[in-house]
Amino acid sequence: MAGRRARTGRGWDASPPRAGDTTPRPRRGRPAAESEAAPRGEAGSGREAAPPRDEAEVAREICLRQLAVRPRTRAELAGALARRGISEEAATEVLDRYDEVGIIDDAAFARAWVTSRHAGRGLARRALANELRQRGVDGDTASEALGELDETTEAETARALVERKLRTARGEPDAVFRRLVGMLARKGYPPGVAIRAVKDALAAQSAEAAEFAEQIDADALTAAETEIDR
Structure with missing residues (x-):
């Protein structure tokens, strides 16, 4: 019917095409430039892929997250790093440094563990020795801490x-x-x-x-x- 707009699948064509005009007419809706934009991260987006992070930096972040929950032994942190795929070389470098500055201290950990678990749970030396062994505390360090009980x-x-x-x-x-x-x-x-x-x-x-x-x-x-x- 003359004077009425024809509805299309994607929008309204404002007027009927003129005779002989084969030029595609724009339709209301999503602009073509938007629909054809390059995916993020691909060439032409103006953004470059981030360079790979240093493995030691990743290892430090893992350790700090672990230590934020509770004190950890060196063995516990080494296990966490191994599970996250950190190489033994990078793990040793980070853990040695943490030993030097006192961020990890197995002797202090063992003393605090014995005191808190005995007072809080009433555990005796035999049970405490087993828990320290499970957390990677060596026998001499554990014996010294247990001697205080x-x-x-x-x-x-x-x-x-x-x-x-x-x-x-x-x-x-x-x-x-x-x-x-x-x-x-x-x-x-x-x-x-x-x-x-x-x-x-x-x-x-x-x-x-x-x-x-x-x-x-x-x-x-x-x-x-x-x-x-x-």
Whole structure:
């Protein structure tokens, strides 16, 4: 119909073409220049690809991100770098430098770990030694840190753990005794420390528990448990 615009798939043609005119008429919509723009990063975009980053710089960033979460041992950081594909040469360079300036210090890590895990979780030296070994702390460094946790402190912590558990413990004295000794064993306490801590705590709890505790031969049980461990 004359005077009406013809609708196309992409827009409106404002007027009918004149006779003999074969020139494509622009349509409203997305400009051709925009639709034909070169993809980002290709020639003609005015942007050049970034040069490859120095491997040591990448290694430092990985280490700092790891250390921002919590202190790490050298072995832990070396493992993180290896998993990210950092070469052994670059990792050694960065970790040696961090050793020099004190950013990583396995001895300080071990001391702090022993103090915090004993106070917070009540872990004994045997359990703490296992955790330090899993984190790559060498035996001499771990032994030095564990030496700061003496037997008296360990026994006092075991007794405190038992007393806290006894407040909510239910069942016959013999069942409670076994559960509490097992709890201390899982935290790394040796049989003698665990058995004596539970016996003493039961003796102070009630008459029934005290009577049961009197029947416990701590030395004999300790010897038996030690033999089983071997």
